[in-house]
Amino acid sequence: MSKVAVYGAGSWGSALAVLLTKAGHQVALIGRQSSEMALMNKLRENVRYLPGVVLPSGLTPTTDLAELNADLVILSVPSHCVREAARLMKPNLRAGGIVVNTSKGLEETSHYRLSEVLREELTDQSIAVLSGPSHAEEVGRDMPTTVVIASEVGIAEKVQDLIMTPKFRVYTNPDVIGVELGGALKNVIALCTGIAEGLGFGDNTKAALMTRGLAEIARLGVAMGGHPLTFAGLSGVGDLIVTCTSQHSRNRRAGVALGQGKPLDAVLKEVGMVVEGVRNTRVAYQLSQEKNISMPITQQAYKVLFEGVDPKIAVTDLMMRGKRHELEEVVEMSWLR
Incomplete structure (x- = not known):
């Protein structure tokens, strides 16, 4: 079992948190609105973004950024929020830890890829990218899905080992x-x-x-x-x-x-x-x-x-x-x- 934090409690972040909890990890799903996270904890469902998917008992909805001190951090916010999120996360991240970005976009002002944004903001962490054909609605319901993790080989393989399940096949690719x-x-x-x-x-x-x-x-x-x-x-x-x-x-x-x-x-x-x-x-x-x-x-x-x-x-x-x-x-x- 590893300690995993998912920052961003939208549909994709919630689906990945469910997946990783079922895989046996200790998972914190971190959102910014205390009322929404409290409701999610009470109902055991993300009614707004992932209705109909039950949150497993081992998954903790929270606003506590201290939970970012984890073996693996999944960042799941819209592309235009990545830089701000990185700055908010940074004081609580574990030195030498791995941050996996899941949003798909480019920064408007700089034209940077999002991994470039993260490398600029998070100098003490290894950065990886998760991509591929993967709708949250289906991952949350355990439908077989295949994705790719892009990073340097050693980091990509560590992430692959942590998140791959019988319903979630993960390939690696060094071409970030x-x-x-x-x-x-x-x-x-x-x-x-x-x-x-x-x-x-x-x-x-x-x-x-x-x-x-x-x-x-x-x-x-x-x-x-x-x-x-x-x-x-x-x-x-x-x-x-x-x-x-x-x-x-x-x-x-x-x-x-x-x-x-x-x-x-x-x-x-x-x-x-x-x-x-x-x-x-x-x-x-x-x-x-x-x-x-x-x-x-x-x-x-x-x-x-x-x-x-x-x-x-x-x-x-x-x-x-x-x-x-x-x-x-x-x-x-x-x-x-």
């Missing part, structure tokens, strides 16, 4: 850059497939967006130092598929509402939880401009979200771009190198 970018950028494409669905388009359209979207993700990811084959793995195509197609996907649901003509502010309020794809679209577009990387789907998503372009016009602009040979782009992405 590729794993993080795959997880962040797929949210942009999921928004777009949702918009297509909201416009009344069918499976052909969504399949095209997912396939060409993966090309964009890999193109930018390789340019930023990721390994091309990572984008064919769990944190690339795997996460892309589940986020673009699942009923649980906030990004897809938000896209559907946008395609139906609802304004962005109303859509975000309706979803009720953070839609990472909105922020990620802005950063991905800015990175593509800085690095001169062709990302036409991302560009049109940016125009729809932030410049008021009609989604139907964006689709037409995508369809009528200059002619290309598909294999030329495959070579550009370095898939075969």
Whole structure:
């Protein structure tokens, strides 16, 4: 048994806390609102974010940051809260401990990957990243799920040993850059497939967006130092598929509402939880401009979200771009190198 702290009591943090408790660890689920954590402790359920999933008796909902003095700390907050969370956590973390980040995004102001943010703030801890096709609603209900841990080999293997269960298979990958970018950028494409669905388009359209979207993700990811084959793995195509197609996907649901003509502010309020794809679209577009990387789907998503372009016009602009040979782009992405 190890002592584990999960910082962030949303849906994903709660699901991981349940999983790790069932795996035999002593788990503290740390939230910021004392009233919410007290209610969670009383009802043994996170009614707001993970309804219907019973919190095991060995799981302790709390606001006590002293619980962060643990063998393993899982950080599960929205991407724009990672830096603030790291600063709040730091005084209580165990020197030489491991912090695993689970949020999927990029910092808007710096364009840093989230592990870069954590390494800047938490100089005494080892940092790892958890990613892959893993909706909290299913993990909390013990549905078989497979993820990837990215870090230096020794750290990744330690985390793998601690969190792998018969229902939660964990692979390791040293390509932190590729794993993080795959997880962040797929949210942009999921928004777009949702918009297509909201416009009344069918499976052909969504399949095209997912396939060409993966090309964009890999193109930018390789340019930023990721390994091309990572984008064919769990944190690339795997996460892309589940986020673009699942009923649980906030990004897809938000896209559907946008395609139906609802304004962005109303859509975000309706979803009720953070839609990472909105922020990620802005950063991905800015990175593509800085690095001169062709990302036409991302560009049109940016125009729809932030410049008021009609989604139907964006689709037409995508369809009528200059002619290309598909294999030329495959070579550009370095898939075969």
